[in-house]
Amino acid sequence: MNTLLVLASEGAKNLSIFDPASPSAESIRNLSMLVLAICGVIFVIVEGVLCYCLLNFGRSSEKGMEPPQVYGSKPIEIAWTAAPALIVFILVLVTTRALWEVETDPPKPQSDDNALFVTVVGRQWWWEYTYEIYDGKKLGFTTSNELHIPVGQKDKKRPVHLALKSADVCHSFWVPRLAGKTDCIPGRTNYVYLQPSQPGLFLGQCAEYCGAQHANMMIRVVAEPVDEFEKWLAHEQDIAVDDPQVAQGKGAFLSQSCVNCHRVRGTSAVGTFGPDLTHLMSRKTLASGMTANSPETLRGWVTDPQKVKPSCLMPAFGLTDHDRDQLIDYLLTLK
Amino acid sequence: MSIIEQEREVIQKQESPQSTPVLDAWLTTVDHKKIGVLYIVMAVVFLVIGGCEALIIRLQLMYPRSTLVQPDTFNGLFTMHGTTMVFFVGMPILIGIGNYLVPLMIGARDMAFPRLNAFGFWATLFGGLLVYFSFVAGGAPTIGWFAYAPLTERTFSRGSATDFWALGLLVSGVGTLTAGINFIASILGMRSPGMTLRKIPFFAWTMLWTSVLLLFAMPPLTASLVMVLLDRNLGTHFFDVQNGGSAVLWQHLFWFFGHPEVYILILPVFGMISEIIPVFSRKVLFGYEFMAAATAAIAFISMGVWAHHMFTIGMSRVLDLYFAVASLLVSIPTGIKLFNWLATMYGGRIYLASPMLFAIGFLSMFVIGGLTGIMLAIVPFDFQLTDSYFVVGHFHWVLIGGTLFGTFAGIHYWYPKVTGRMLSERIAAWQFWLLYIGFILTFGPMHVAGMLGMPRRIYTYEPGMGWELWNQLSTVGAIIQAPSFVLFVYNLIASAWWGKPAGDNPWNAWTLEWATTSPPPVYNFETLPIVHSRRPLWDLAHPDDPDWKYE
Numbered sequence: 001m002n003t004l005l006v007l008a009s010e011g012a013k014n015l016s017i018f019d020p021a022s023p024s025a026e027s028i029r030n031l032s033m034l035v036l037a038i039c040g041v042i043f044v045i046v047e048g049v050l051c052y053c054l055l056n057f058g059r060s061s062e063k064g065m066e067p068p069q070v071y072g073s074k075p076i077e078i079a080w081t082a083a084p085a086l087i088v089f090i091l092v093l094v095t096t097r098a099l100w101e102v103e104t105d106p107p108k109p110q111s112d113d114n115a116l117f118v119t120v121v122g123r124q125w126w127w128e129y130t131y132e133i134y135d136g137k138k139l140g141f142t143t144s145n146e147l148h149i150p151v152g153q154k155d156k157k158r159p160v161h162l163a164l165k166s167a168d169v170c171h172s173f174w175v176p177r178l179a180g181k182t183d184c185i186p187g188r189t190n191y192v193y194l195q196p197s198q199p200g201l202f203l204g205q206c207a208e209y210c211g212a213q214h215a216n217m218m219i220r221v222v223a224e225p226v227d228e229f230e231k232w233l234a235h236e237q238d239i240a241v242d243d244p245q246v247a248q249g250k251g252a253f254l255s256q257s258c259v260n261c262h263r264v265r266g267t268s269a270v271g272t273f274g275p276d277l278t279h280l281m282s283r284k285t286l287a288s289g290m291t292a293n294s295p296e297t298l299r300g301w302v303t304d305p306q307k308v309k310p311s312c313l314m315p316a317f318g319l320t321d322h323d324r325d326q327l328i329d330y331l332l333t334l335k
Numbered sequence: 336m337s338i339i340e341q342e343r344e345v346i347q348k349q350e351s352p353q354s355t356p357v358l359d360a361w362l363t364t365v366d367h368k369k370i371g372v373l374y375i376v377m378a379v380v381f382l383v384i385g386g387c388e389a390l391i392i393r394l395q396l397m398y399p400r401s402t403l404v405q406p407d408t409f410n411g412l413f414t415m416h417g418t419t420m421v422f423f424v425g426m427p428i429l430i431g432i433g434n435y436l437v438p439l440m441i442g443a444r445d446m447a448f449p450r451l452n453a454f455g456f457w458a459t460l461f462g463g464l465l466v467y468f469s470f471v472a473g474g475a476p477t478i479g480w481f482a483y484a485p486l487t488e489r490t491f492s493r494g495s496a497t498d499f500w501a502l503g504l505l506v507s508g509v510g511t512l513t514a515g516i517n518f519i520a521s522i523l524g525m526r527s528p529g530m531t532l533r534k535i536p537f538f539a540w541t542m543l544w545t546s547v548l549l550l551f552a553m554p555p556l557t558a559s560l561v562m563v564l565l566d567r568n569l570g571t572h573f574f575d576v577q578n579g580g581s582a583v584l585w586q587h588l589f590w591f592f593g594h595p596e597v598y599i600l601i602l603p604v605f606g607m608i609s610e611i612i613p614v615f616s617r618k619v620l621f622g623y624e625f626m627a628a629a630t631a632a633i634a635f636i637s638m639g640v641w642a643h644h645m646f647t648i649g650m651s652r653v654l655d656l657y658f659a660v661a662s663l664l665v666s667i668p669t670g671i672k673l674f675n676w677l678a679t680m681y682g683g684r685i686y687l688a689s690p691m692l693f694a695i696g697f698l699s700m701f702v703i704g705g706l707t708g709i710m711l712a713i714v715p716f717d718f719q720l721t722d723s724y725f726v727v728g729h730f731h732w733v734l735i736g737g738t739l740f741g742t743f744a745g746i747h748y749w750y751p752k753v754t755g756r757m758l759s760e761r762i763a764a765w766q767f768w769l770l771y772i773g774f775i776l777t778f779g780p781m782h783v784a785g786m787l788g789m790p791r792r793i794y795t796y797e798p799g800m801g802w803e804l805w806n807q808l809s810t811v812g813a814i815i816q817a818p819s820f821v822l823f824v825y826n827l828i829a830s831a832w833w834g835k836p837a838g839d840n841p842w843n844a845w846t847l848e849w850a851t852t853s854p855p856p857v858y859n860f861e862t863l864p865i866v867h868s869r870r871p872l873w874d875l876a877h878p879d880d881p882d883w884k885y886e
Contacts, residue, residue, distance in 0.1 A: 013800050015788025017719040028715045035713050039706040046673060046702045053680040054695065057616070058687065066877075067684050071885050072622035076678070077671070081625075084670040088663045091713060095659050098715040103652050124491075169486040170582055172647060172722060176788040180718020181647045185583060186485060186576040190649035203800075207722040207790040209479045211486060212406050215793035310406055 013203055015176045021197050021223075022178040024102045031098040038087060102180065106161040106191045111136030114156060116149060119163045122171030122184035122206065125213035125312060126275060126288035132163075134233065141237050141265070144275035146283050148222045150229035151199045158226065160194040169211060175204030175221050183208055196223035205289075212311035218289025232282075239266030240278045241333050249330030252323055261314070264334065274314060281335040287312070299328050365449035366857055367434050370456050372753065374431025375746075377460050378424045379824065384467075385419035386820055388412045393777070393813040396806045399798040409794035410477035411496075415466075417480025418500065421596065422507055423463040425738055429603040430455075430514045432745055433542045435753060437518060439848035439855060440536045442527025442864045447520035448513075455513035462507025469499035476500040479792060481593060482563070484574030484585035489567045498567060505560045508553050515549030518542050527847070529866040533627075534886075536846045536869065537620060540627055541606030544634040545599050551638055552595035559588040583648060590641035598637040600734065602630065604741030605672060608694050611748050612676050614844045615691035616683030619882065622675045623869065629668035636665045646717045655714045662712035669705055673698070688842070689763035693744035696771050700736025704729060707782065724805075725785025731778045740770075743823070750827070751841045755853040756834030762826040769819035776812030780805035845870035 020026040109117055114135055121128040129147050131139040152158030164173055166184040173192065174181040182192040196202070206217035224232065242250075253259070254268055261274035269277075283293055287309050291297045301308055302324055304316040319327065361369060392412050395403045404412070434452065438445055446452050469475050476496035478487050487497050522543045526535065535543075562573040563585075572578040574585045613620045620626065642650065642658045676698060685691065707729040711717050720726060743766075750758050784805040789796065796802055840849040849872055851860050868874055868882035 013797075015800060017786050017788065024715075025719075028719055031713065032710075032716050032719075035710055035716060039709060043703065043706055046677070047699060049677050049681075050695070050698055053677060053683075054685065057680060057683050057685050059684040061686075064684060066617050067682060069619045069885070070621060070678075070682065071619055072624065077622050077625045077675075080674045081667060081671055084667045088667060091663055091709070092660050095663075095713050095715065096656060098713075099652055099656060099659075102715045102718065103655070169491055170483050172790075174722075174788075174790065176719060180715065181722060182718075183647045183649065185648055187582060188649060204788065205790055205793075209410075209483070209486075209792040211491060212410065212477070214410075215406070215795050218797075 015203055017176045019177055021200070021202065022194050024179045024193060025177055027098050027101045028180055031094055034094060035091070038091070042087075104193060106163070106193065109133040109136060114152065114158045116158065116160045117163070118147065118149075118160065119165065120147075120173060120184070121165045121167050122173065122210070122217075123167045124169065124211055125206070125217045125309070127173075127206075127217065127219060128167075128275065131233070131236070139233070139237065141278075142263070142276045143236055143279065143283075145218075145285060145288050146220050146222055148224060148229055148232050149194060149196060150226045151196050151223050152226070157195060160196075162192045162194065164190040164192060170208045171206050171210050171217070172208035173204070173219065174207035175202050175219055177202050178204075178221060181207045194221075196221075199223050199225055213309055216288060216290045216309060218285070220285065220289055235282065236279055240264045241335055242266065243333040246326075246330040246333050249326040249328070252326050253330050256319075256323075256327070257317065258327075277331065277334055279334060280331055281333070295328065295332060298331060299324070302328060302331075363453075365445075365453045367438050367446045367449065367452060368753070368855065368857075370452050371431045371433075371435030373456050374427045374434060374459070377456075377463070378428035378431060379827070381419050381423040381427075381463060383820065383824065385416050385424055386817070388416040388419065390813055390817060392416065393810040395794065396796075397810040398807075399796050399800075399803060401795055404794070406794045407474070407477050410479075410792070411475030413792060414477055414479055414500075415475045418466060418476075418504070419463075420734070421480060421600070422504060423459075423466075425600045425734070426511055427459055428742055429545070429600065429738075430459075430511065432607070432742070432749070433518060433538075433545075433603055434514070436749065436848055437521060437539055437542055438525070439752075439851070439859055440539050440846055441522060441525060441530060442847050442860060442866065443521060443525040444859050446517045447525055448517050451513050452517050455510040455517070458510025458513070459507050460510075462503045462505070462510065464503075465506060466500055466503030468503075469496040472496070472499060481589055482585075483589075484563070484566075484582045485576050485580070487563050487567070487585075488575050490577075492567075498564065501560045501563045501567075505557055505564075508557050508560070512549060512553040512557075515546035515553070518546040519550070522546075527864050527866055534866060534869050536606075537609035537623070537626065538603070538606035541602045541609070541630055544630050545602045548595045548599050548602070548634055548637065552592045552599065555588055556592035556596075559585065559592070562588075583645075586645050586648065587642070590644045593644065594641040595637050597730075597733070598633060600738050601741075602634065604697070604738050604745075605630065607745035607748070608676065608697055608741055610844075610846065611690045611694045611744050612679050612698075614748075614842050615686050615688060615694070616680045617686075618679055618683040619870065619873075620675070621678035622671075623886075625671055626675050629671045632668040633665055636661060636668070640665065643712060643717070644721075646714050647721055659712050659714045663709065666705060666709055666712075673702060673705075688747075689758065689760055689767070690744045690748035690842070692764065692767050693740050693747060696767060697737060697740040697744060700732060700740060700774075704733035704736050707732060720785060722791055723785035724781040724789045724791055727791050728778045728781030728785060731781070735774050735778070743767075743770075746827075748842065749848075750830070751834075751837030752848055752853045752855070754831050754834070755837050756830050757837050757841060758826050758830045758834060762822050762829075766819045766822040766826065769822070770816055773812045773814075773816030773819065777809045777816060778812070780808040780812075784809075840872070845873040847871055 018029055020029045117133040119130040119132055128144050130142045149160045150158045164182050164184045166186040171184040172181045178194045179192050182190045200223055202221040204219035259269035259271050261271040263270050263276045265278045286293045286297055286301055305312055305314040395401050395409055473494045474496055478497055522539055565571040566573050566575055572580040574580045576582050609620055640662045643662045711720055747758055784802050787801050789802045837853045839852055847864055868886055870882045874881040
């Protein structure tokens with residue numbers, strides 16, 4: 001089934017719920033196979049009886065003797081009440097087991113637990129990731145649009161616990177190969193547990209309509225081997241690169257309204273409404289996965305974000321070409 | 336003019352209703368038959384509008400990163416498409432058919448409250464017009480048909496579109512509620528002598544339970560809409576999370592209405608199918624008592640399953656499980672109905688006239704929609720399927736495969752009674768096959784796209800996700816479906832002039848509406864019919880073998 005679906009999917013990206021790469025997605029896939037089988041059998045039986053009736057009891061004219069009138073049959077009707085009831089009972093049992101497996105409360109962080117705790121905040125229309133604790137040690141940096149997580153070994157599991165929040169309206173965090181959807185509801189915190197079984201890029205997107213650019217709130221989960229992950233972690237924790245060659249651009253950035261929304265750690269820019277730009281150039285995409293991250297696309301974005309992502313919350317600032325190019329030169333150093 | 340001549344003129348005007356202009360007759364009528372037709376005409380007009388909205392949606396989604404429409408145009412289209420189809424097509428058409436038939440089926444002269452009946456229609460229509468007014472008042476609402484908070488707060492939805500949406504639905508909802516009151520009062524209080532509640536036609540029984548659900552579900556919706564309007568216009572904070580309100584409260588309130596609503600959209604159809612299958616199989620409905628009990632069970636259970644639309648919001652496992660179990664339970668009475676219909680056909684003499692063609696379409700499709708519903712009730716499976724194109728496929732399957740096919744069956748069945756003329760069987764067959772094939776092609780692939788990770792309500796999608804093929808199939812299916820609706824409207828209009836004259840009982844059916852002329856006189860029956868069984872006309876035709884001996 002899963003090969004068929006992957007083949008039919010025509011492309012390199014695989015978001016099939018039947019190709020799980022994490023425990024909860026796997027529990028769901030196993031449950032779904034049983035449910036699909038039961039539903040398939042019911043389908044064949046019911047449609048089969050319908051076809052049989054159409055083929056055997058048809059008549060071509062309206063005239064003719066009325067057939068024997070059968071008003072009912074208590075034994076038969078009880079039987080076909082009891083049989084579905086039994087099937088429902090079985091479904092309830094398997095649902096309960098899978099539900100208790102999939103929906104668990106997150107543990108408290110402890111030292112040397114190899115666990116990663118990240119707070120995910122859904123925002124119109126991008127994802128903010130605040131890395132809280134790893135292996136019992138506090139982290140406390142914020143990045144956006146790319147969620148890096150470690151891949152554990154069989155003997156050394158590395159669970160990832162996400163706390164899901166919203167800064168504005170309802171969103172939903174959905175990476176089909178890793179877990180079912182979990183909503184980001186303003187005013188409450190939900191939890192989801194990931195544990196990738198293999199390294200790779202796992203895609204998803206927001207799954208609760210949240211306004212104009214709901215379609216472009218992509219999720220990119222980068223699952224990497226532990227050493228690569230820890231290297232990434234250490235790099236992200238560093239403050240921003242301060243290249244003296246782009247001092248003018250940095251000055252321009254800090255004096256413009258950019259700092260009202262964006263943070264660049266190690267500078268005076270501490271805005272929290274937009275994505276943290278400290279390591280902007282370490283990310284592969286811009287605009288929450290809409291475009292690749294390159295000098296050209298960055299230039300286009302800073303010139304007029306509304307042309308790339310209409311209705312997004314960053315306006316065009318009407319910068320002169322000179323100012324904008326200086327700014328871009330600075331941003332390009334934020335690796 | 337002398338006084339005597341003036342008085343004579345006044346008396347003549349009162350005694351000759353033909354002198355009243357046609358428009359005036361329709362605008363001021365309190366006759367349940369005319370009101371029924373008004374509801375149906377309103378629904379068909381909105382069906383075409385809603386269908387055009389859907390066609391544009393499908394054309395936009397044909398190719399990834401398409402720029403056929405702007406993002407917010409698309410978001411307005413799917414909001415209006417859903418709102419239109421549920422509130423201005425589904426409910427009015429079923430209430431309209433019920434309005435026309437229920438008094439006839441129970442041997443009554445009209446509904447219990449004729450003027451309330453007229454009010455209900457005009458309120459429903461006016462609500463629809465109010466919602467559509469948003470198009471010229473700054474743009475359609477872009478909140479989705481279930482309008483989750485806090486997206487509906489003024490912060491996130493500027494402009495007046497959301498206000499028009501809420502106000503229009505509020506007004507429309509009041510009209511719908513009065514229809515429910517009328518059906519209950521009429522069915523309980525105005526039946527012909529001899530027609531106990533156990534002998535009413537099955538369609539009347541389902542309209543009774545639909546009305547119970549209307550009474551149960553419309554008030555919470557009305558209250559929620561008032562709360563949204565208050566939040567947006569008078570500074571309250573019911574759903575305003577940043578000031579202590581609750582986003583989840585809206586979801587609970589809306590779905591408390593929303594789930595019974597979909598049963599309101601299907602129960603009348605179950606009733607129509609239960610009238611049509613027996614007539615075209617020439618056999619009495621198998622197991623009327625179990626069917627009646629199953630209807631009541633479905634109505635009751637549907638009141639307690641609403642949060643299966645909210646499995647991903649983070650409710651406790653216990654609550655999730657309760658709603659899963661309750662949702663799975665509804666499959667038992669629904670299964671009973673399916674089996675009873677099949678048993679009615681079994682051993683019968685099945686004649687595939689257009690009503691039966693659509694009824695078979697309903698039967699074959701509804702079982703699939705029911706099965707995907709079971710999949711969605713399984714909470715962990717739902718975690719993957721909900722809010723994806725799988726669920727879009729599911730609900731369109733039950734709404735089109737169920738409600739629409741069933742409604743078309745009913746319209747083809749009762750059109751001769753309403754107009755005195757038969758619909759064209761040839762056009763109906765073309766309509767059926769175009770719709771059946773187009774519908775399967777549109778909504779089947781959506782189940783696959785959903786399982787491949789495509790969420791719903793997105794105005795476009797990335798290339799290379801594996802979704803192109805399924806979207807293209809869906810769009811081709813929509814293009815195949817579209818002409819079927821044109822054929823339907825043409826059939827309705829053309830047959831009124833050129834259809835074969837129908838006579839009182841063209842289908843040789845057995846319930847009371849077929850005992851009067853086609854169309855019925857304004858007073859329905861010349862003499863009060865006295866009934867002894869569920870099939871009065873069968874008893875008349877078979878005096879040696881009447882139903883009441885076996886019921």
